[in-house]
Amino acid sequence: MADDSAKNTPVVDVSPSQSLSLIEPVRTLAEWITLGVTTLILAILVALVVYDWRANQSRPPAFQVEIAETARVTDGRYYVPFAITNTGGRVARTVQVTAELHLDNADDEAGEQQIDFLSGSERKRGSFVFEHDPQTGELVIRVASYRLP
Amino acid sequence: MRAATVNIWREELKAVLRGAAGSFLFGIPLLYTVEVWSIGSAAQSPLLLAVLGTTFIVVLLLTEIEGFRRTLTLHPIEAILESIEALGIGLVCAAIALVLLRRVTLETPLSEALGKLIFEGVPFSIGVALARSILSRDRLENRTRRTINRPRLLAAPSLSSLRDTLVDFDATLIGAILIAFSIAPTEEIPILAADIPPLWLLWLMAASLLFSYGIVFASGFSDRSDRRQRGLLISPTTETLVAYLVALLASITMLVFFQQLTLQDPWQEWLGDTIVLALPAAIGGAAGRILI
Numbered sequence: 001m002a003d004d005s006a007k008n009t010p011v012v013d014v015s016p017s018q019s020l021s022l023i024e025p026v027r028t029l030a031e032w033i034t035l036g037v038t039t040l041i042l043a044i045l046v047a048l049v050v051y052d053w054r055a056n057q058s059r060p061p062a063f064q065v066e067i068a069e070t071a072r073v074t075d076g077r078y079y080v081p082f083a084i085t086n087t088g089g090r091v092a093r094t095v096q097v098t099a100e101l102h103l104d105n106a107d108d109e110a111g112e113q114q115i116d117f118l119s120g121s122e123r124k125r126g127s128f129v130f131e132h133d134p135q136t137g138e139l140v141i142r143v144a145s146y147r148l149p
Numbered sequence: 150m151r152a153a154t155v156n157i158w159r160e161e162l163k164a165v166l167r168g169a170a171g172s173f174l175f176g177i178p179l180l181y182t183v184e185v186w187s188i189g190s191a192a193q194s195p196l197l198l199a200v201l202g203t204t205f206i207v208v209l210l211l212t213e214i215e216g217f218r219r220t221l222t223l224h225p226i227e228a229i230l231e232s233i234e235a236l237g238i239g240l241v242c243a244a245i246a247l248v249l250l251r252r253v254t255l256e257t258p259l260s261e262a263l264g265k266l267i268f269e270g271v272p273f274s275i276g277v278a279l280a281r282s283i284l285s286r287d288r289l290e291n292r293t294r295r296t297i298n299r300p301r302l303l304a305a306p307s308l309s310s311l312r313d314t315l316v317d318f319d320a321t322l323i324g325a326i327l328i329a330f331s332i333a334p335t336e337e338i339p340i341l342a343a344d345i346p347p348l349w350l351l352w353l354m355a356a357s358l359l360f361s362y363g364i365v366f367a368s369g370f371s372d373r374s375d376r377r378q379r380g381l382l383i384s385p386t387t388e389t390l391v392a393y394l395v396a397l398l399a400s401i402t403m404l405v406f407f408q409q410l411t412l413q414d415p416w417q418e419w420l421g422d423t424i425v426l427a428l429p430a431a432i433g434g435a436a437g438r439i440l441i
Contacts, residue, residue, distance in 0.1 A: 028157040028160075029157065030160070034164075042236060120260055122256075122257075
């Protein structure tokens with residue numbers, strides 16, 4: 001009786017006396033479904049990797065920096081938010097973004113930001129902080145350098 | 150016959166959950182490693198395919214010895230099919246873990262998400278193949294159980310059931326420390342906690358409870374009827390909740406021990422760091438309860 005149920009269902013604790021290697025391996029419907037679903041997942045994954053390879057890997061990094069129109073003022077300091085997008089396909093590391101604020105009636109101010117990691121079409125945000133109102137001078141934000149992985 | 154049909158599905162679900170349990174237990178340490186994320190993100194597609202292929206071969210070699218379903222040596226074709234399943238289950242678990250810790254979000258570019266997934270998928274898939282070896286108590290069966298053959302009536306609070314509860318409590322603590330102690334002093338905890346929005350922490354708590362419940366009660370590693378006879382923590386839900394509290398307390402203690410949390414830190418940081426570390430602690434605690 002106990003042996004019959006053991007043949008119908010894959011019992012977890014098979015006693016050593018019942019050698020399954022002698023019995024024809026029985027796959028239940030449930031096991032076939034698991035196999036089908038996992039195979040599908042793996043196939044999709046491989047397809048995505050190949051697609052990404054063909055679509056993106058040939059395009060070197062390129063950057064687009066957007067600056068917010070108005071700065072946020074908190075405690076007398078000016079916060080200028082920016083967003084940097086890697087418009088290329090490949091990854092860039094240690095992307096250096098510099099900001100220079102040229103003022104007519106004061107010393108120039110400069111800021112620097114290093115982004116560790118910016119993969120293809122990834123977008124990251126940050127802010128530069130100035131003592132003077134960026135509207136009163138000329139603000140230049142640009143990407144100075146990056147490293148390939 | 151009908152009962153047998155139901156059993157097929159339940160046994161299969163148990164087998165998949167067993168694989169998933171091993172997957173999380175083996176994969177968690179590398180999940181909390183910043184280098185793996187960045188190596189994965191920077192990897193190029195040919196390398197990713199090679200990593201996937203290598204992982205398959207390693208999983209196949211492990212499955213040849215012991216699959217996540219059966220202990221006995223498998224038919225060669227059966228071993229290949231089961232390795233495909235192990236790889237698939239491992240990758241799904243890795244994906245769940247990455248989304249849960251917000252290493253992959255809707256804003257993550259495809260190539261970065263694929264890289265992280267495939268690199269984290271390596272330990273997760275190996276964990277599936279090793280699930281039985283790590284977590285199964287079959288090989289410990291020779292050891293006499295402390296509580297074997299205890300009549301159910303004795304499950305009412307008594308001195309000996311109190312002792313059994315303490316054993317469960319102890320096992321949770323040991324498991325939690327074993328897994329989480331090596332993660333607690335690392336920089337990953339504040340990095341992850343900083344990236345997780347406050348409400349997302351609820352998902353993390355829910356997942357910790359679910360994984361803990363799944364490993365102990367749903368995956369069939371330990372015999373439930375046997376467990377029910379033990380201790381004050383009779384209901385599986387209560388046991389899971391208490392075990393999570395133990396995991397939280399263990400996490401907070403370890404974080405304070407390593408000075409990751411100090412009295413100067415805001416309470417939000419205490420909350421975030423603790424819940425992030427309690428996930429591996431809860432998984433370790435669950436493993437501890439089925440092994441000890």
